[in-house]
Amino acid sequence: MGKSSPNSGIYLPTKITKLPxxxxxxxxxxxxxxxxxxxxxxxxxxxxxxKLALNTKQPQYYWRLRTKHGLFPNGxxxxxxxxxxxxxxxxxxxxxxxxxxxxxxxxxxSQRAARLIKRAELRGIVIQNPLGDADSSHxxxxxxxxxxxxxxxxxxxxxxxxxxxxxxxxxQAGRYYTKEDDGLNQPWFLxxxxxxxxGSPEVRLLAQKFLEKAIFEYQSGNITAAILLLNxxxxxxxxxxxxxVTALCEVHKRISFIDKHGMQQRSPRYYNDFLYLGKxxxxxxxxxxxxxxxxxxxxxxxxx
Ligand SMILES: C[S@@+](CC[C@H](N)C(=O)[O-])C[C@H]1O[C@@H](n2cnc3c(N)ncnc32)[C@H](O)[C@@H]1O
Numbered sequence: 001m002g003k004s005s006p007n008s009g010i011y012l013p014t015k016i017t018k019l020p021x022x023x024x025x026x027x028x029x030x031x032x033x034x035x036x037x038x039x040x041x042x043x044x045x046x047x048x049x050x051k052l053a054l055n056t057k058q059p060q061y062y063w064r065l066r067t068k069h070g071l072f073p074n075g076x077x078x079x080x081x082x083x084x085x086x087x088x089x090x091x092x093x094x095x096x097x098x099x100x101x102x103x104x105x106x107x108x109x110s111q112r113a114a115r116l117i118k119r120a121e122l123r124g125i126v127i128q129n130p131l132g133d134a135d136s137s138h139x140x141x142x143x144x145x146x147x148x149x150x151x152x153x154x155x156x157x158x159x160x161x162x163x164x165x166x167x168x169x170x171x172q173a174g175r176y177y178t179k180e181d182d183g184l185n186q187p188w189f190l191x192x193x194x195x196x197x198x199g200s201p202e203v204r205l206l207a208q209k210f211l212e213k214a215i216f217e218y219q220s221g222n223i224t225a226a227i228l229l230l231n232x233x234x235x236x237x238x239x240x241x242x243x244x245v246t247a248l249c250e251v252h253k254r255i256s257f258i259d260k261h262g263m264q265q266r267s268p269r270y271y272n273d274f275l276y277l278g279k280x281x282x283x284x285x286x287x288x289x290x291x292x293x294x295x296x297x298x299x300x301x302x303x304x
Contacts, residue, residue, distance in 0.1 A: 019120075020269035022113040029102045029109070036102075041088065042095035045069045048086065065089055140257035140265065141167040142195050142229060146274075150193045150227045152287045153280070158190035159223075162197055162210060166260060184209055188217040192226040208237050211275070215244050218277040225278030229255075231270040242273075247281040247296045249274040249288035 046067040053060040063081040072079040081089055160173035161183030168176055177183035196210040217223045254268035276284040285294040
């Protein structure tokens, strides 16, 4: 059975919607391999053998390392190992096996992903950014429907601290900062709507900095209210900062953002949260509960 994407109206077979997860799994496995390789010596396709030495009066054992593929530094497929080196090579073999398992997983998962991409293309669906975050645009703009909801709560959007000319055609903030201005180093004021930059891991760090700044500016009284749209993440910084906002809306559906060409994202990969800082959490709730679960944090109210 398939299902249709709520915003595009395009029929997507269920399996194609799994593509983001598959690509994420591949990325994680690659990251894990890089970490394992840093742990020290690793040997692929090798094993240790304990052999009984012949031609000795007393039974004596010795160890040798063997491999089917490749060669050891001695240029052979067998290498003798001293007793005190056995532990080191056992660890290297275990590491090598773990890496190989991950490589097999990456191969199979990438093949599955490639089949899904092909199937999508046959149906005329273009998968954006099939290679993952690092290659993706940082510019995912908020669809008008959500901007209107923000306006219902804030009244006006006086400042959008991370923006560009295109998104401003419909956000129409009183003032906005672009990458060149660097919104993190500019004064913030009145009511703020913020959808921070996405993309590579370095850019993702910006989301944390923007959220920290929003909380700081609100608690300092420099801004009157703010609504932030963020990717939902299990990161500890996010969980910690969430409890400092006034209210949270966990959006039920993945939001299909708008790209810089004005096209709606076909296969959104992340779930999103709207975070509210302000004195009217009930108003925020009444508007945003239509699209997700809303939680009001009592403690954060006490800070104000
Ligand atoms: C995810 S888009 C959101 C655009 C718009 N605010 C919206 O909600 O549709 C983030 C925007 O922030 C801009 N940006 C990146 N780094 C920035 C920075 N340090 N200061 C201000 N804007 C920045 C990007 O160029 C991009 O246009």
